Amino acid sequence: MNMTDEWLSLSDAAKLLGVHPSTVRLWSDKGAIPVHKTQGGHRRYKRSEILLWAETNSKSQTEALAPEGMMNEVVKNVRMQISEGRLQAESWYQKLDEDARAQYRMSARSLFQGMMTYVATNGEEAATEAYAIGYEYASRARRYQLSYVDAARAFLFFRDTLVESVVKVYSEANVPPKRATEMYTKIHTFTDDILISLLETYRKLEHANH
Template sequence: MTSTMKPEWLSLTGAAELLGVHPTTVRRWADSGKLPVHVTPGGHRRFLRKELVALSGIEVPASATSGTERIWSDYALVETRERLVHSPEPGWLAAFSADHREEKRELGRRLMSIIMQHISAPDAAQSLLVEVKSIATRYAQNSEQAGLSAAEGLEATAFFRDAMTEVALQMPQVAHLESDAQLRLLRKVNQVFNVFQVALVEYYDRRSEGTP
């Protein structure tokens, strides 16, 4: 018997929910050719569900039962990659050698792990913030070796901070996060980056003063 099942078309919002990203990200992917998109006579974007599911390299997010921190992390990584791919290469990125970039990636993975722990931990999880300072110091050392100034090091961290806080602001739309939970998420992410950026500047200050 021939199947009479009709293809399932998704709107921009529906595609965003399936892929676990913000609608603006879906629009950008569609406009750049990364996603197959069909435009109606009225100019509206429509997406075939089966085409989106079949795509490689775009992961359907874990369900909300896996925790706010996991959902936020998945979205934040996608947003960061998209910014690096589709934006002009930042000057600070060009300064890093292959070895410097690999170490930065490892430090980034460690920092992301700590942020995820910090999101789910009690507000007084000071031990995690101590580890953030340690990572920031090594990040500053790596940046100094690459010839970056303190200002350029801060510019690099601001790039990633902006991506991660923007995703936190989008969480109510992509994960149905309540306002109180969103505020707590933003507070946690900002707390980590505040500690990180202060520690980075303190390292450069010590170096300028000749202190190890």
């Protein structure tokens, strides 16, 4: 058999393209890459078709379809929502001076960057990242004299904005429901760990000052 007509598994196709298997799975589900199904429902790829596809698709196109690329679109959408004045309506935000408000807007970046890292690394070292972000939110709330409840509200505002943006971007990209559900689950798992870290850290800092 000619080498270029060799059949590849999903993981083999991912290695050939230099991307994570989950990225190839997403491309396959979107119909963006040539894929064949066995009678047992397994994905198979022809080496020749994959090589041709790689040659005719630019790096920017493939990155846009990857989970990491889609998260970049999500972050852009989040920034747009925040800039539209939604923060001004939040009760906890109204209690802050301008310097504190700027710090909170900047703190949103750590959440979004952490989420992007979580997706790109398939969740590796997620617990450490979640703890660090939770600690950051808790210490900032204490520094600006926000209550325990307001600290949680501040984090949940950014978390909910992130989730809304993921729903919007994934819906517009026609991502299959199964893949979208997997992403929503990842977001909630990661951000739940952050919230737990935030609450635990806030109480520890509060007790340390008494």
